[in-house]
Amino acid sequence: MASKEVPTETVTERERKFEVGLRRPRPELAGVGPIAGTADPVELTLDATYFDTADHRLAAAGVTLRRRRGGSDEGWHLKLPVGDDRRDEIRMPLSAKSKPPRELRRLVVAHTMGHKLIPVAHLRTERTECALLDGAGRTVAALTDDKVTGEAIGKAAHLDRWREWEVELGETAGEDLLESITVALAKDGVHRSKSSSKLARLLDDRLPKTPKRRTKLAGDVVLAYLRDQVNALRRNDIGVRRDAEDAVHQMRVASRRIRGALNSFKRVLDRDVTRELAAELKWLAGGLAPARDTEVQHQYFGAAVAELPDELVRGPVRPFLSAHFAAEAEQARRTALKTLSSDRYENLLRELDRLLTDPPFTKRAKKQAKAELRHSVRRADRRLRAAARAAARVADGPDRDAALHELRKKAKQARYAADAVRPVFGAKLDAWRRSVKRVQSTLGDHHDLVVARTVGLGLATAAHRDGHSTFTFGVLHARGAAAAAGLDGAFERRWRAVRRATKPKWLS
Structure with a gap:
C-alpha cells in the first residue's frame, strides 16, 4: 500500500561508469552483445545541486539527493543503492522551494539523524547521449558522454573537472551486456570508475573512510559484523518508509542480528553496557512485527486456498481474506511508521552510532x-x-x-x-x-x-x-x-x- 508522503515515481537504474580522458573519442560498440548500431547523439546541459549533512552522512552511505535542471527527468532525485550497478531513483518535480521536499527528507532520517540538509556540491554536466540499438532498431542501452565541472561547497571550496562515460541498460537488456561492454572498453584501455557517482568522485577526500576489515583481534571481528548490520538496518529503514517489498523483514533481521551479537559476544562486549541497547532493539523488532506477521499470514492463506479444489472453497473466501488482510496491513503499516517516527527510535539510532564509534569492549576484545x-x-x-x-x-x-x-x-x-x-x-x-x-x-x-x-x-x-x-x-x-x-x-x-x-x- 502506498503512503501519501512517498513519491510514486521510482526508476531502477542499471548503470556503470568509466573514467576517460578529456580528448578520447567516443567508443564504437556495434558488435558487442546485441548492439548493432548507435542512434544520433542528443546534447544536453544538466545543472545539479547536491544536498547532504555537513559531515556528508548521505554520501558516506552511498545515498545522493539532488535538485537538477535540464534533461527529460529534471526535478528532485533521491538515489538509493540497491546492489552492484543498481540504484533506485525516486523522483519529484521541481517546485518554487529550493530546499529538499519533506517527503524525501523523511525517507533519509535514519541517516541524517536530525542534522540539517544543506547544499554540499554543485555540478554542471555537458552531456552527449547516444542510444545503443539492436538489429531491429530497439534501444538496449544508452551511452552518455559527460564533461563535468564540479564545485564542492564548504569551508574550503574545491573545483574539479573531468570526463566520464556512463552505460545504462534499457529495460529489456540482460545484465551480461554491462559485462560485455566493460570487457570491450577495457581492451581499448578504458576502465571502470573507482567512484560510484559523480558526487562521490568530487567529495572523495571529504568522505569518512570505511574502516579496513581486520580479523586478528576479537573486537575487530565483532565490530565489523555490527557495522554491517547497523548499515543494513538503516538501508532497510528507507525501504520500510517506502513500503518496499521485504524491507520490514530485512530490517527485523538486522535488528535481531545486532541483538544476537550483543548477547553472543558478551565476553567481548560489556553486557552491563549493552543490555539496555539489546532491549531497545527488541522493542524495535516488536514495532515491526505486526507488518511482517500480516504479510506472512496473508501469503500463507492465499497460497493455501489456491491449492484447494474448487468444491472445498465455500463462500466468498478469497475476497473475504483480501479485505481482512488489507485492513490488517494498513494498521500494521501505521504501527511500523509510528515506531520509526518516534523519539525512542531516534535515540536507538544514536546509541547504535555510539556503539560503533566507542564500543564497550572488555579486555578480551584484544585477544x-x-x-x-x-x-x-x-x-x-x-x-x-x-x-x-x-x-x-x-x-x-x-x-x-x-x-x-x-x-x-x-x-x-x-x-x-x-x-x-x-x-x-x-x-x-x-x-x-x-x-x-x-x-x-x-x-x-x-x-x-x-x-x-x-x-x-x-x-x-x-x-x-x-x-x-x-x-x-x-x-x-x-x-x-x-x-x-x-x-x-x-x-x-x-x-x-x-x-x-x-x-x-x-x-x-
Missing part, C-alpha cells in the same frame, strides 16, 4: 580472534543442544509447539554467531551452519503453521459473524495441523544432520 571467538560459538551450540533435549522431553500439543519455537530461536542465534565469525574460521563452520539453518527454516515454517491455525480460528469467527460459511477454514485448519506434524518429523531428520555435520574439533 586473538581465533582463540577468543570460538567460546561464543561453543556457547551457542550448547544452548542449541539444551533446547533440543528440552523439546525431546515434550511429546505433543501446545507445550511441544512452544519447545520447538524456543529451539528455533536458539538455532537462529547459533547461525548468526557462525555468520559473525566466518571471517576468522572461513569454511570450517559452513557444514554445521548450513545444517543449523535448515533446522531453523523447518521450525520457522512449523511456527508459521502454529500461528496460522490460531489466525484461522479468528478468521472463521469473523466469517461466521458476517454470515459466511466457515467450512473452508475448517479444512485449512486440518491441513495446517497435518502439515505441522510433517514438519515436526522433518525437524527430527534435520536435527540428526546437525549432530553429524562436519565441524572443527573445538565444536565437537
Whole structure:
C-alpha cells in the first residue's frame, strides 16, 4: 500500500561508469552483445545541486539527493543503492522551494539523524547521449558522454573537472551486456570508475573512510559484523518508509542480528553496557512485527486456498481474506511508521552510532580472534543442544509447539554467531551452519503453521459473524495441523544432520 508522503515515481537504474580522458573519442560498440548500431547523439546541459549533512552522512552511505535542471527527468532525485550497478531513483518535480521536499527528507532520517540538509556540491554536466540499438532498431542501452565541472561547497571550496562515460541498460537488456561492454572498453584501455557517482568522485577526500576489515583481534571481528548490520538496518529503514517489498523483514533481521551479537559476544562486549541497547532493539523488532506477521499470514492463506479444489472453497473466501488482510496491513503499516517516527527510535539510532564509534569492549576484545571467538560459538551450540533435549522431553500439543519455537530461536542465534565469525574460521563452520539453518527454516515454517491455525480460528469467527460459511477454514485448519506434524518429523531428520555435520574439533 502506498503512503501519501512517498513519491510514486521510482526508476531502477542499471548503470556503470568509466573514467576517460578529456580528448578520447567516443567508443564504437556495434558488435558487442546485441548492439548493432548507435542512434544520433542528443546534447544536453544538466545543472545539479547536491544536498547532504555537513559531515556528508548521505554520501558516506552511498545515498545522493539532488535538485537538477535540464534533461527529460529534471526535478528532485533521491538515489538509493540497491546492489552492484543498481540504484533506485525516486523522483519529484521541481517546485518554487529550493530546499529538499519533506517527503524525501523523511525517507533519509535514519541517516541524517536530525542534522540539517544543506547544499554540499554543485555540478554542471555537458552531456552527449547516444542510444545503443539492436538489429531491429530497439534501444538496449544508452551511452552518455559527460564533461563535468564540479564545485564542492564548504569551508574550503574545491573545483574539479573531468570526463566520464556512463552505460545504462534499457529495460529489456540482460545484465551480461554491462559485462560485455566493460570487457570491450577495457581492451581499448578504458576502465571502470573507482567512484560510484559523480558526487562521490568530487567529495572523495571529504568522505569518512570505511574502516579496513581486520580479523586478528576479537573486537575487530565483532565490530565489523555490527557495522554491517547497523548499515543494513538503516538501508532497510528507507525501504520500510517506502513500503518496499521485504524491507520490514530485512530490517527485523538486522535488528535481531545486532541483538544476537550483543548477547553472543558478551565476553567481548560489556553486557552491563549493552543490555539496555539489546532491549531497545527488541522493542524495535516488536514495532515491526505486526507488518511482517500480516504479510506472512496473508501469503500463507492465499497460497493455501489456491491449492484447494474448487468444491472445498465455500463462500466468498478469497475476497473475504483480501479485505481482512488489507485492513490488517494498513494498521500494521501505521504501527511500523509510528515506531520509526518516534523519539525512542531516534535515540536507538544514536546509541547504535555510539556503539560503533566507542564500543564497550572488555579486555578480551584484544585477544586473538581465533582463540577468543570460538567460546561464543561453543556457547551457542550448547544452548542449541539444551533446547533440543528440552523439546525431546515434550511429546505433543501446545507445550511441544512452544519447545520447538524456543529451539528455533536458539538455532537462529547459533547461525548468526557462525555468520559473525566466518571471517576468522572461513569454511570450517559452513557444514554445521548450513545444517543449523535448515533446522531453523523447518521450525520457522512449523511456527508459521502454529500461528496460522490460531489466525484461522479468528478468521472463521469473523466469517461466521458476517454470515459466511466457515467450512473452508475448517479444512485449512486440518491441513495446517497435518502439515505441522510433517514438519515436526522433518525437524527430527534435520536435527540428526546437525549432530553429524562436519565441524572443527573445538565444536565437537
